Amino acid sequence: MAAAIALSERGRGRTAPNPNVGCVIVKHGRVVGRGWTQPGGRPHAEAVALEQAGASALGATAYVTLEPCAHHGARGPACADLLVAARPARVVAAITDPDPRTAGQGFARLRAAGIAVTEGILVEPARRAMAGFLTRQTLGRPHVTLKLATSLDGKIALPSGESRWITGPEARAHAHLERARADAILVGRGTHDADTPRLDVRLPGLEDRAPARLLLSRSFAAQASAEHPALITEMLLGGGGGGYLVLSAPDQITALPRTDHVLVEGGAGVASSFLAADLVDRLLLYRAPILIGEGRAAIGDIGLGQLSEAHGRWALTDTRTFGIDPLEIYERRR
Amino acid sequence: MAAAIALSERGRGRTAPNPNVGCVIVKHGRVVGRGWTQPGGRPHAEAVALEQAGASALGATAYVTLEPCAHHGARGPACADLLVAARPARVVAAITDPDPRTAGQGFARLRAAGIAVTEGILVEPARRAMAGFLTRQTLGRPHVTLKLATSLDGKIALPSGESRWITGPEARAHAHLERARADAILVGRGTHDADTPRLDVRLPGLEDRAPARLLLSRSFAAQASAEHPALITEMLLGGGGGGYLVLSAPDQITALPRTDHVLVEGGAGVASSFLAADLVDRLLLYRAPILIGEGRAAIGDIGLGQLSEAHGRWALTDTRTFGIDPLEIYERRR
Numbered sequence: 053m054a055a056a057i058a059l060s061e062r063g064r065g066r067t068a069p070n071p072n073v074g075c076v077i078v079k080h081g082r083v084v085g086r087g088w089t090q091p092g093g094r095p096h097a098e099a100v101a102l103e104q105a106g107a108s109a110l111g112a113t114a115y116v117t118l119e120p121c122a123h124h125g126a127r128g129p130a131c132a133d134l135l136v137a138a139r140p141a142r143v144v145a146a147i148t149d150p151d152p153r154t155a156g157q158g159f160a161r162l163r164a165a166g167i168a169v170t171e172g173i174l175v176e177p178a179r180r181a182m183a184g185f186l187t188r189q190t191l192g193r194p195h196v197t198l199k200l201a202t203s204l205d206g207k208i209a210l211p212s213g214e215s216r217w218i219t220g221p222e223a224r225a226h227a228h229l230e231r232a233r234a235d236a237i238l239v240g241r242g243t244h245d246a247d248t249p250r251l252d253v254r255l256p257g258l259e260d261r262a263p264a265r266l267l268l269s270r271s272f273a274a275q276a277s278a279e280h281p282a283l284i285t286e287m288l289l290g291g292g293g294g295g296y297l298v299l300s301a302p303d304q305i306t307a308l309p310r311t312d313h314v315l316v317e318g319g320a321g322v323a324s325s326f327l328a329a330d331l332v333d334r335l336l337l338y339r340a341p342i343l344i345g346e347g348r349a350a351i352g353d354i355g356l357g358q359l360s361e362a363h364g365r366w367a368l369t370d371t372r373t374f375g376i377d378p379l380e381i382y383e384r385r386r
Numbered sequence: 387m388a389a390a391i392a393l394s395e396r397g398r399g400r401t402a403p404n405p406n407v408g409c410v411i412v413k414h415g416r417v418v419g420r421g422w423t424q425p426g427g428r429p430h431a432e433a434v435a436l437e438q439a440g441a442s443a444l445g446a447t448a449y450v451t452l453e454p455c456a457h458h459g460a461r462g463p464a465c466a467d468l469l470v471a472a473r474p475a476r477v478v479a480a481i482t483d484p485d486p487r488t489a490g491q492g493f494a495r496l497r498a499a500g501i502a503v504t505e506g507i508l509v510e511p512a513r514r515a516m517a518g519f520l521t522r523q524t525l526g527r528p529h530v531t532l533k534l535a536t537s538l539d540g541k542i543a544l545p546s547g548e549s550r551w552i553t554g555p556e557a558r559a560h561a562h563l564e565r566a567r568a569d570a571i572l573v574g575r576g577t578h579d580a581d582t583p584r585l586d587v588r589l590p591g592l593e594d595r596a597p598a599r600l601l602l603s604r605s606f607a608a609q610a611s612a613e614h615p616a617l618i619t620e621m622l623l624g625g626g627g628g629g630y631l632v633l634s635a636p637d638q639i640t641a642l643p644r645t646d647h648v649l650v651e652g653g654a655g656v657a658s659s660f661l662a663a664d665l666v667d668r669l670l671l672y673r674a675p676i677l678i679g680e681g682r683a684a685i686g687d688i689g690l691g692q693l694s695e696a697h698g699r700w701a702l703t704d705t706r707t708f709g710i711d712p713l714e715i716y717e718r719r720r
Contacts, residue, residue, distance in 0.1 A: 200539075202540070204671060204716070205534075205540040205683065206538070206684070207540065210690065214692060327677060328679075335677075337538060341702055341716060342697055343699075344696055345689075346687040346688070350540070351679045353679050354678075354680070356678060356681075359550070363676055365676065366538070366676065366677070367675065378702075
């Protein structure tokens with residue numbers, strides 16, 4: 053299952069509105085098929101793995117990170133039906149699909165066909181890998197990761213604005229990997245104008261990942277929507293031909309098509325807006341072992357009335373170190 | 387040696403100007419004597435351990451965290467002479483005593499008497515345990531620990547000043563233990579007036595530890611010295627009968643008698659003053675998994691001209707977690 057989850061991560065950020073599923077098929081202790089949801093959402097992970105396994109799927113064990121879908125789509129058959137046809141002896145799954153079109157019916161169809169089903173294996177890691185799809189299903193909006201890169205005292209720049217660099221090259225490379233795992237990246241007007249970030253993925257082999265680029269700017273959105281009266285207005289900004297979708301408020305991410313994982317990159321105003329709206333599910337806190345003192349804070353007003361309101365919201369779920377810079381990952385407790 | 391270092395910690399904060407040494411004597415695989423420098427600096431660790439070992443010291447191995455002293459004092463004989471008289475077969479030491487009255491002569495005297503000497507065992511942990519004495523010897527001033535307790539975004543209070551509590555009871559208890567390990571605790575005028583901290587050690591069994599209390603206040607020091615023209619003026623402040631020594635500048639800690647370990651507790655002004663003067667050797671960073679946003683920063687202006695100056699100063703040497711609050715310990719790289 054851990055291998056299936058690792059495979060599912062390969063699709064993350066490119067499968068919305070479909071879940072990024074992973075699948076491993078094992079026969080007599082050997083892997084005979086591997087698959088993950090392909091960019092655009094099809095084929096599904098099970099279809100890829102079953103095609104690879106061919107006749108070997110008969111009597112095998114299929115590990116899937118999400119309950120196989122029970123609904124036929126215009127673009128392919130239901131994975132539950134594909135499995136029933138391939139006749140593995142057993143299907144092991146992490147999570148039940150919350151999509152009402154499946155929601156247990158995938159498992160039921162397998163069991164009805166005489167295939168043994170085990171559920172609930174490695175639920176938490178699978179939930180993290182498919183956080184976008186699951187958040188969309190449960191909260192009706194994309195999963196939001198906020199990235200902060202600060203000094204030990206929570207600063208992101210000197211008073212002059214100098215911010216290159218707080219963290220080292222290893223941490224910055226990992227931040228690029230996180231871009232590759234998002235459907236869309238969001239910055240604020242200040243960050244856009246000061247840094248004109250390319251918001252691309254500058255990692256060998258991942259250069260073709262091009263998450264959508266979002267700009268949160270109330271004034272800009274007002275100006276844009278005067279010309280094009282739409283909730284969300286696409287427009288071109290600056291050089292390099294980079295198109296940005298302009299949002300006027302954090303909750304407009306809800307309406308974005310094919311966007312289940314949003315990475316909020318900064319600056320402090322944008323971070324504060326999303327935190328104040330309680331729209332951050334995951335916090336990537338890159339930290340450099342430096343003290344800055346007087347400087348620009350990573351976040352501003354998030355609407356906290358008293359200290360007790362701050363407690364109990366965040367749980368540390370992972371830590372890593374890049375070069376000398378620790379990364380802490382927190383998740384919003386809900 | 388690790389056991390000897392652990393014993394040495396028992397004296398930390400109460401032996402200045404003497405080093406807080408630890409000693410363990412082992413004979414045929416059994417511990418026959420243990421000692422640590424006693425409050426006030428005498429008896430020395432070796433004297434305590436040798437007294438406990440008695441005749442068993444003959445042919446034993448003595449582990450000491452610092453080279454045994456070679457100089458007679460008014461209050462007792464040199465430890466090197468005590469060891470030569472007790473005739474252990476071997477002495478294992480962590481660090482050479484930088485005190486010019488010993489500085490290798492302790493080891494030489496042991497070797498001249500036919501006792502085998504091994505040096506340089508567990509140097510770094512021993513150095514940390516006796517940081518006060520060693521800093522006094524090498525830099526001519528006390529060793530300074532700065533304690534900060536912040537949110538993930540580096541804040542120590544809401545805009546209103548509300549700061550109780552950022553960290554939980556376990557982290558706060560550990561901070562009290564750190565008080566017990568200091569000769570003196572220092573706060574600024576703002577912290578004194580806002581919190582009237584007792585600056586005592588509220589831990590079972592350690593209530594008798596009473597580090598000296600220091601107050602850094604330029605204006606207060608000026609007022610006090612007008613009445614008593616001394617560099618450092620002792621005076622009484624507030625209720626509770628607590629006496630504070632008032633300093634007008636961070637570097638006045640150099641002149642404090644019997645003070646080799648200073649714990650700087652806050653607030654932001656005091657922290658910034660010590661950091662700007664490059665007088666912080668060790669940083670205790672207690673962090674709560676909360677975000678505050680707008681609020682009071684842990685440190686203010688520390689005189690940083692550009693970002694490159696911030697890098698390379700601090701090395702993470704230890705991490706622990708108290709309840710849900712991580713503690714990171716950094717040391718100044720010199």
